[in-house]
Amino acid sequence: MCLAIPAKVVELNYPEATVAIGGVARRARMDLLPDVSVGDYVIVHAGFAIQKLDEKEALKTLRLLSEIAGHQGPEDP
Numbered sequence: 001m002c003l004a005i006p007a008k009v010v011e012l013n014y015p016e017a018t019v020a021i022g023g024v025a026r027r028a029r030m031d032l033l034p035d036v037s038v039g040d041y042v043i044v045h046a047g048f049a050i051q052k053l054d055e056k057e058a059l060k061t062l063r064l065l066s067e068i069a070g071h072q073g074p075e076d077p
Helices: 055-070
Strands: 005-013 016-021 024-029 041-045 048-053
Touching (some): 041 055
């Protein structure tokens, strides 16, 4: 299964950017999003930003992912 994660653009040196995902900084390519700016939220998949996302939706998605992760235990598949 593949998962795309919302991330906030914190530094931009097009076509690369530093994005924050859960407090961790990662590098991501912005080739598919020429109009991205610092402060924007993007969906990152396999090191590439594939879509811009509004802040409200990004935070909601991150909250849901955190809840899912919190419910996983040793007995969960």
